[in-house]
Amino acid sequence: MPYRLDASSLQTLFENLKARGYDLLGPQRKDQAIVYDTLESVEDLPQGWTDEQEAGHYKLKRRDDDAYFGYVVGPRSWKRVFLPPRKRLWTATQKDGQLSLEEEPLPSQPIALIGVRSCEIHAIAIQDRVLLEGPHPDPYYAAMRAQSFIVAVNCTQSAATCFCTSMDTGPGATFGFDLAMTEIMEPEHIFVLEAGSPKGRELLADMDLENATDLQQAHAKAGIEQARQQIKRELPQDGLKDLLYQSFEHTHWDDIASRCLSCANCTMVCPTCFCTEMEDVTDLTGDHAERWQRWDSCFHESFTHVHGGSVRQSTRSRYRQWLTHKLASWLDQFGTTGCVGCGRCITWCPAGIDLTAEVKAFRDSERK
Amino acid sequence: MSDTHKPKLAVWKFASCDGCQLSLLDCEDELLAVAGAVDIAYFPEATRRMDGGPYDLSLVEGSITTPHDAERIQAIRKVSKTLVTIGACATSGGIQALRNFRDVKAFTSLVYAHPAYIDTLAQSTPIAEHVKVDFELRGCPINKAQLVEVISAFLNQRKPLVPHHSVCVECKLKEQVCVMVAHQTPCLGPVTQAGCGALCPGFARGCYGCFGPKESPNTSSIAQQWREMGASEQQILQAFRGINGYSEAFRVESERIEKRLHPSDDPKTP
Ligand code: SF4
Ligand code: SF4
Ligand code: SF4
Numbered sequence: 120m121p122y123r124l125d126a127s128s129l130q131t132l133f134e135n136l137k138a139r140g141y142d143l144l145g146p147q148r149k150d151q152a153i154v155y156d157t158l159e160s161v162e163d164l165p166q167g168w169t170d171e172q173e174a175g176h177y178k179l180k181r182r183d184d185d186a187y188f189g190y191v192v193g194p195r196s197w198k199r200v201f202l203p204p205r206k207r208l209w210t211a212t213q214k215d216g217q218l219s220l221e222e223e224p225l226p227s228q229p230i231a232l233i234g235v236r237s238c239e240i241h242a243i244a245i246q247d248r249v250l251l252e253g254p255h256p257d258p259y260y261a262a263m264r265a266q267s268f269i270v271a272v273n274c275t276q277s278a279a280t281c282f283c284t285s286m287d288t289g290p291g292a293t294f295g296f297d298l299a300m301t302e303i304m305e306p307e308h309i310f311v312l313e314a315g316s317p318k319g320r321e322l323l324a325d326m327d328l329e330n331a332t333d334l335q336q337a338h339a340k341a342g343i344e345q346a347r348q349q350i351k352r353e354l355p356q357d358g359l360k361d362l363l364y365q366s367f368e369h370t371h372w373d374d375i376a377s378r379c380l381s382c383a384n385c386t387m388v389c390p391t392c393f394c395t396e397m398e399d400v401t402d403l404t405g406d407h408a409e410r411w412q413r414w415d416s417c418f419h420e421s422f423t424h425v426h427g428g429s430v431r432q433s434t435r436s437r438y439r440q441w442l443t444h445k446l447a448s449w450l451d452q453f454g455t456t457g458c459v460g461c462g463r464c465i466t467w468c469p470a471g472i473d474l475t476a477e478v479k480a481f482r483d484s485e486r487k
Numbered sequence: 488m489s490d491t492h493k494p495k496l497a498v499w500k501f502a503s504c505d506g507c508q509l510s511l512l513d514c515e516d517e518l519l520a521v522a523g524a525v526d527i528a529y530f531p532e533a534t535r536r537m538d539g540g541p542y543d544l545s546l547v548e549g550s551i552t553t554p555h556d557a558e559r560i561q562a563i564r565k566v567s568k569t570l571v572t573i574g575a576c577a578t579s580g581g582i583q584a585l586r587n588f589r590d591v592k593a594f595t596s597l598v599y600a601h602p603a604y605i606d607t608l609a610q611s612t613p614i615a616e617h618v619k620v621d622f623e624l625r626g627c628p629i630n631k632a633q634l635v636e637v638i639s640a641f642l643n644q645r646k647p648l649v650p651h652h653s654v655c656v657e658c659k660l661k662e663q664v665c666v667m668v669a670h671q672t673p674c675l676g677p678v679t680q681a682g683c684g685a686l687c688p689g690f691a692r693g694c695y696g697c698f699g700p701k702e703s704p705n706t707s708s709i710a711q712q713w714r715e716m717g718a719s720e721q722q723i724l725q726a727f728r729g730i731n732g733y734s735e736a737f738r739v740e741s742e743r744i745e746k747r748l749h750p751s752d753d754p755k756t757p
Contacts, residue, residue, distance in 0.1 A: 150664040150691065175712075177669045194669075195662055204660040380705045382677035383652060387659035398648055400636065403517065403524045405643045414660060419652045420702045434703055469655070469667040469677050470708050 121336055122328035124300070126308040129161045129187065132270075135322055136231045141268055144200065145233030146193070151179055153193040158233060165190065172278040172462065175471025188234055188302050191278045192461050196390035197232055197239055198246060201263045204414050208397075211408040225258055229266040235296065236274055237289035238281075238459040242390030243269075244295055248453050249393050268318060271296035275303070275342030280462030282352040282475060288459045290346035298322065301339035311339040354460065354475045355482075360447040366481045367439070375477055376435035378470045383416035385464035385472075386441065391457050394422070417441050442474060494543035494642065497529035499563055501549025501556050502583055502611060506628040507574035508532045508548050517635045524642055540566030544641055547620075550576040550611045552583060557608070557617060564618035571637060572614045575627035575730045579699055584611040584733035588741075611733070622647060627697040627730040630682050651702040653677055654694050658685035666693055673713045675726060678704035678736070699731040706740035720748050 124132060133143060143158040148165045158164070170190040171178045182189050209222045235243075243264075250257040251264065274281075274290035283289030292299045297319035300310040311331045314320040331339070366372075386392040396415035401408045415422060418437045423430035431437050449457035458474075465473045498508055512533055514521065521527075528538035545567035551557050564570055575581050586594060587610045595602040614620055624637055624647075633649055640647035650656075654676035658665065666672040666688050674693035676685065680701040687694050700706070706727065713723050727741040 150669070152664040152669045154662070154664065175668055177665075194659075194664060199662065204662065376705075378705075378708050378711075380653070380655075380677040380708055381703050382655040384655050384659060384665065384677070387656065399645075400648055401639050401643045401645070403520045403635065403639050403642060405639075414656075416652070416656065419650075419656075421651065432703075434705065467665055467668055469665065469674070470712055 121331040121339070122312045122323060122326075123331040123335055124310040124312050124326075124328055126185075126187065126302070126310065129310065131326065133158070133161060133233075135326055136268065136270075139229075139268075139322070141229050141231035143231050143233055146188070146190070148179065152177060153179065153190050154195045155193070155197065155199065155232075155234075156195075161187065164188075164234075169276075170278060172280045172466045173471075174280070174465050174473045174476075175468055177466050184304050185308065186302055186304060188272045189276065191274060191276070191281060192236055192239065192463060194388055194463070194467055196388065196461075196463065197235060197243060198390050198393075200230060200232065200267070201243070201246065201260045202250065202257070202393060202395070202414075203259075206259065206412050208410045208412055210410075213406045225262040226266070227262075229268065230263070231268040231270060233270045234272045235269050235292075236272060236461075237292040238283045238286070238461040239390055240269070240271060240292055240295040241286070241288040241459040242461065245391045245453070245455055245457065245459070246393055248455065269296045269298070271299040271315075273299060273301040273339070273343050274346040275301065277346045277349045278462060278466075279351065280465045281350050282354050282460040282462060284347055284350045284460070285352070285354040285356065285475075286456065286458060286460035290350070291343040301342055303335065303338040303342055305338055306334065309335060311335055352462070352465075352473075352475050354446075354458070354478060356456075359478065360450055362478075362481055362485065363443045363447040365485075367443075369481060369484070371477070371480050371484060372435045372439050374480075375438050375472065376433065378472055379434050379438050380470050381418045381434045381437055382469060383418040384467050384469060386416040386418060387414060388463040388467045390461060390463070391445075391459060392416070396421075417444070442477065445474075446478070493524065493526040495528040495538070495541070496525040497540070497542040497545045497563075497567070498527075498532065499529075499545060499547045499549075500532070501547065501560070501577065501614070502552040503549030503574065503576040503581065505532065505548070507577075507626075508546075510573075510629050510631045510634055511546070514631045514635055517631075521635070521638060525638070541568065542566055543568050544638070545570045547572045547577050547614050548574050550580045550583060550613060551608070551617055552611045553607055555606070560614060560617050569621045569641060570614075570618065571622045571624060571641075572620050573624045573629050573634065575625065575697065575699065576611075577614045578623045578625050578734075579731045580611045580613050580733035581627075582730050582732070585728060586611055587733050588728070588745075613733075624649065625680055625698040625731075626682050630684070633682055650681055652681055653701045654679045654681050654683065654685050654688070654698070657681045657683070658688050661685055661689065663689050666691055667712070667716075671716055673716055673718050673722075673726070675709065678706050678709045696726070696729055696731055696737065699734045700736035704736045706736050707743070710740060710744065720744055724748065 145158040250260045271292035296315040394415045398411040420429045445457040637647045667674045675696040676694035679696045680698040682698040724744045727737040
């Protein structure tokens, strides 16, 4: 049964989460973008702001209302929480001929993720498969996932770069949350709240909220429907895997490579990309060594470095690997696609390369 | 421990501003450790000691601009077991390599009262064009943490951890907002090698390319992006013709742009 929370009482939800020991993370304005970072109070939310996105283009704009969540996804994704950009794994010290190893302690601070979009929940589920459900679970990832509380926000508007409808990943959240909220401005500014887990139900019970009326629920539904209607980008899935496998030697890869910067921005912003590199460092004396893990990318020459050189020398082969892995071989490897349609790689590509347009180019050339 | 057990370090200077050598002196925290780990045998900027070779590790700053320097670097190579070049001047010719695109004689006659006394080469060239270089550390100036890393790697006989990927990767690892996409500010980060920690984008400015071209730099594509953002051909030309203007990728792109700008001009007139 959905509940209602007055927009003016949003802080009480935050207080309830804090009282349960959670640190809050959520959207806020920084350097002309909306990014996820530590939230102290609702004051930190980008209330009254929205984002305008296109290939290689992002711009914040004022809204003409006071919506708290009237924008979509920005350059940071939640993977920063579970799979941080850089983290130390262990340190080794040599003293008097004795070598000692110290593993980095696992994180113990529970966190609540505020404003997780449906596509992002799907992205987390994909990373769960890779980093949690494989033969070698990542202990840090597992610890953070176990201690996280997810407050989803259903999208009531989409950006021009969104295509969750093609990927069946949004705009409304259907699983993987503790709480889901839909912000409505009419007939009054409230959140329609729903629990998705025992943790969420317990919290809602403690908050002692009124039920949402039928009208309020209808508005919430209409909001999500509006987001769906606004989505114009498409990435049709039928025959996509075969199309990409068959396009292995296609000349269109050269066309993409003439634009692609191999800068790796797309993989850094992608919420499903999980590749990391191990970095070993020593100090000058050689008595102290550390191993770090950091985000890596299939766009790097070093990514496929083996004895004698790099396997993927050309940008053509690297982009082909990225796109084909995301949309085709990921299915064979993990039983799911590697893309959730969030549009980040489209927006944050400095050259404005749009994977939906590139896939269309392959399709169109096939039809000819 | 007596100094004889420690590897002997020498620091050499060619045409440069001294900034990279200063990076070594600027390693406050690490300098004692460096001094403890190596025998600083020749470093005129820091010490009056001038011990003769051979040296285990030579750090070379600056580019080759005179006939005398062209001979000196040969002698230094002969007395150095490992030779590492540091900084944009040593690795790409530096800002003084702008002369390479023009006629240096015309410059000297404009600048000096008695140009006959000037004995300079037509080009400013990186050290690697003259002698075998074991490792090139980029940057203007170099990043002191990378310098300590290179020395650590040398001492511990491992590969230095100096990635060749883009500045964008550092920018994203630091979770900075992209100035190209969000501010419409032209940035060279996508074609520039990491090393600075994406310093300029962190201050809402575009990257100037201080660390030279990254591996597989698509300079034509970034030039096209700059164009679409409203940069003039002249601005794009100047962006590539900066501190690392004579590095191959940046040079080729700037020459391409120059041709667009002045299709019939003789590039050898200043
Ligand atoms: S590939 Fe692009 S659109 Fe798909 S999940 Fe990654 S960033 Fe989002
Ligand atoms: S892709 Fe869909 S779920 Fe994701 S932000 Fe856009 S509208 Fe929301
Ligand atoms: S600001 Fe520059 S360096 Fe940073 S991601 Fe954007 S293009 Fe790359």
